[in-house]
Amino acid sequence: MKRALSGQSDKKPGALVRGLRGLAILSLWQAAACGGQPDQPSVLLVIIDTLRADKLGTYGEQQGLTPYIDAFAEQGVVFENASSHAPWTLPATASLLTSLYPLQHGAGGFLPNFTALDPQVRTLASVFRERGYVTGAIVNVAFLDRTFGLTREFEHLDAQHFESNLKVRSAQDTTDAALAWLAERGDEPFFLLVHYFDTHAVYDPPQPFRRRFAAAQDRESGDHIFGTREQMIRLRAGQLEINRHIIKRAEKLYDGEVAYTDGQVGRLFDGLSELGLAGDTLQVLTSDHGEEFWDHGGFEHGHTLYSELTHIPLIMRFDGRLEPGRVSAGVGHVDVGPTLCELTDIAAPEQFTGHSLVPLVRAAGVGAVEHRSVLAHGNFWGPPLSSWREGADKLILSAPGGTGAHESSGAPELTGTPGAAQLFSWLEDRREQRDRAPAEAGRVEELTDNLRAAELLLQRQYSAPGARVELSDAEREVLRGLGYVGDDGAGGEAGD
């Protein structure tokens, strides 16, 4: 089983948190008395792996999968059109933590040649540590372990990953670990990263979420799951039938995982309040990338730059300091770092490429929307794809001579021609189903020029080569178990 616990609908914090609440308040008082930094706000950054934005009620989903996150969003700022810069964990999370684009920070590569975050790149953890913050990361996938560099600057790292994607630390246990860390930390302000992995394949929601959201035939029995390593290898090898019906059935299991994780994230935020920390903590929720459910004839992630993979939730709550509201401007993950710096009154390092979102929050609802151009790169499975969002348009370029994203993902319907461009109106056609490139060659050419110019500019501004990852036998075994490295060392399952 993916997790031992089930039926975790109770989102009330445990006795540990309740018992330590008084202690935490006392600790804050002691910090003030001892000349600490009681006025310096803390930061809680929550990443829900593989969570596509449109599964949240606050982003339009009608099933009621995310009541706790929706309530959180009501009290915060919702960035309606936020984008990841890559379709899989390593490069995407690196952009979030470094405010650099994938072509700048060096973390990523493609299967089986991974590159770690370049040693000279700074992450948010070092920025906060320099200001006296205690820093902690609770993560659940190998790509966020120290090997790949993203969490190397956190003082406390609690990384758990297993040799099979059937096993993962559950959202309940992740929340417990986060609340325990919060209760036991010192007096300093903190920067805590909490990463949930339940929404990533394998989809196997616990009860009562399976009963509520799975397809009728899957509600009582836990036999049907989706996304085991064996399944994926056989699917991609064409040995198993794959079609819309199969993927839509799997999507309902994913919905159950989303609902389950939502309750645990709610419990984390409630626990923060019970510890007396919510008022002084900037709380941010996002995901690294989304997930495909036959939107473009494929499944999982890592293989395209369409909106089901790049449109991610981004919500910030900071009681008394961020007016609740919604920002419709297009923004990107690289903007998160500078925003956290501005809201905690810390100068952003020169390395940071993004721009603070605070001016957009202040301008929300008053005047024209300022969309920021967003660049994305990546294809876990092979030759790179790149995309450029400018104004209401989004251009996707396939690498000349490449094999095409969908071909390598195992999906039978090719929607992109290698070496070709696709053009979408991401505001009017959110699901990016109507390719306007054939009819608008001039606009494609213009956006292609702008994309290439942006790439050059960004690389001139900051560029790190990344560090080739030499995996130990044990690490290779873990990644093989998760499906990231095939038995022959050159193929596998999912780009996380």
Ligand SMILES: [Zn+2]
């Ligand atoms: Zn991921």
